[in-house]
Amino acid sequence: MIKLYLAEDQQLLNTALAGILELEDDLTMIGTATNGQIALEQIATLQPDVALLDIEMPGLTGLEIARRLHEQQPQVKVIILTTFAQTSYFKQAISAEVAGYLLKDGPSDDLIVAIHSVMAGKTVYAPELVVGLTNQPQNPLSQRETDVLQAVANGLSNKEVASQLFLSDGTVRNYMSTILSKLAASNRIEAIQIARHNGWL
Structure with a gap:
């Protein structure tokens, strides 16, 4: 019997999906939550085989x-x-080494197959996300430029970025100028939006 845990903040979908999965002979839902913090605590206690998040x-x-x-x-x-179906979310999921990443609009049968696949040691990703990742443009920013833009995206001022990354204020300004140029952005907010849209932040 495969023990499942479901964390989904929409109560109606939570209940409906749990009910569908419980119909399978070899699946049992041992817990659900609509809050992520509660889900993490319960997963630690209940020890499911698969967590659907x-x-x-x-x-x-x-x-x-x-x-x-x-x-x-x-x-x-x-x-x-x-x-x-965002590449940036998908990249974060891959870095967390998740076993599967599926879109909710897919058929429930696909989810059931995915559960059995991950239990067999396989990874299951929505095909459209894999295609999107391979077709994604390359990040034109260097690692240091990406670090600077990430710090700015986190709400830091140039002075705070300089302090955090051990740079001078002038160097941070130079980096930002280069970033705007490379991303063809008119200001830092637009640069952040472009980078996030492409999954570079």
């Missing part, structure tokens, strides 16, 4: 839970279930 939830996101489980309970297989 939505991305956007109150408390903790599904990606944050996935990262913590990878570090603390790597035996728990994680499948991300989301409406977001």
Whole structure:
């Protein structure tokens, strides 16, 4: 029997999906939550075989839970279930070494197959996300430029970025000028949006 845990913040979908999966002879739902923090605590206690996680939830996101489980309970297989076909989310999920990443608009049969596949040691990713990742433009920013833009995206001023990255104020300004030029952005907000859209941040 495969023990499942479901974290989904939409109560109706949570209940419906849990009911569908319980119909399978070899699947049992041992817990559900609509809050990410509660989900992480319960997963630690209940020890499911597979955790099905939505991305956007109150408390903790599904990606944050996935990262913590990878570090603390790597035996728990994680499948991300989301409406977001965003390359940036997909990249974060891959870095957290999730076993599966599926879109919610897919048929429930695909999820059931995915659960059995990850239990067999396979990874299951939505095909359209894999295609999107391979077709994605290359990041024109150097690692240092990416670090600077990430710090700015986190709300730091030039002076704070300089302090955090051990740079001078002038060097940070030079980096930002180069970043704007490379991304063809008119200001730092647009640069951040472009970088996030392409999954570079």
